[in-house]
Every structure is written in C-alpha cells, then in structure tokens.
Amino acid sequence: MIKKFINLYIEGFRNIGNTGKQLVGILFFKILIFFVIMKLLFFPNILNKNYRTDAERADHVIEQLTTKIK
Numbered sequence: 243m244i245k246k247f248i249n250l251y252i253e254g255f256r257n258i259g260n261t262g263k264q265l266v267g268i269l270f271f272k273i274l275i276f277f278v279i280m281k282l283l284f285f286p287n288i289l290n291k292n293y294r295t296d297a298e299r300a301d302h303v304i305e306q307l308t309t310k311i312k
Contacts (some may be wrong), residue, residue, distance in 0.1 A: 287304075289302065
C-alpha cells in the first residue's frame with residue numbers, strides 16, 4: 243500500500259513538464275524559507291541565551307519538567 247503511494251508520486255514527478263517541475267521547485271523553496279524565518283523569529287534558543295553551560299541548561303529543563311504548576 244505504502245509502496246504504491248510512493249510510486250504514484252515518483253511517476254507523477256517523472257511525467258510532469260518543465261513548468262510543473264519549476265513550480266514544485268518554487269513551492270519547496272518558499273516552504274524552506276518560511277520555516278527558516280519562522281525558526282529565527284519565533285523560536286529563539288532561550289537556553290543558549292540564558293545559560294552558559296550544558297549543566298545549567300539541563301538543571302533548568304529538569305526543574306521546569308518536575309515542578310508543579312501553581
């Protein structure tokens with residue numbers, strides 16, 4: 243079942259024309275840029291900013307996971 247699904251996409255990409263391949267390439271490029279921008283702007287690496295060593299980062303994560311929410 244999964245192999246048929248994969249073959250469907252492989253054959254589809256083989257049979258599309260140059261315009262279709264260019265559009266798929268542009269689509270993948272836009273998605274890649276979108277996720278890179280999202281990661282940089284909305285998901286900063288707070289642990290690297292606030293803590294210098296791996297031990298400090300690990301202690302903070304363990305503390306956050308094990309303390310009860312008030």
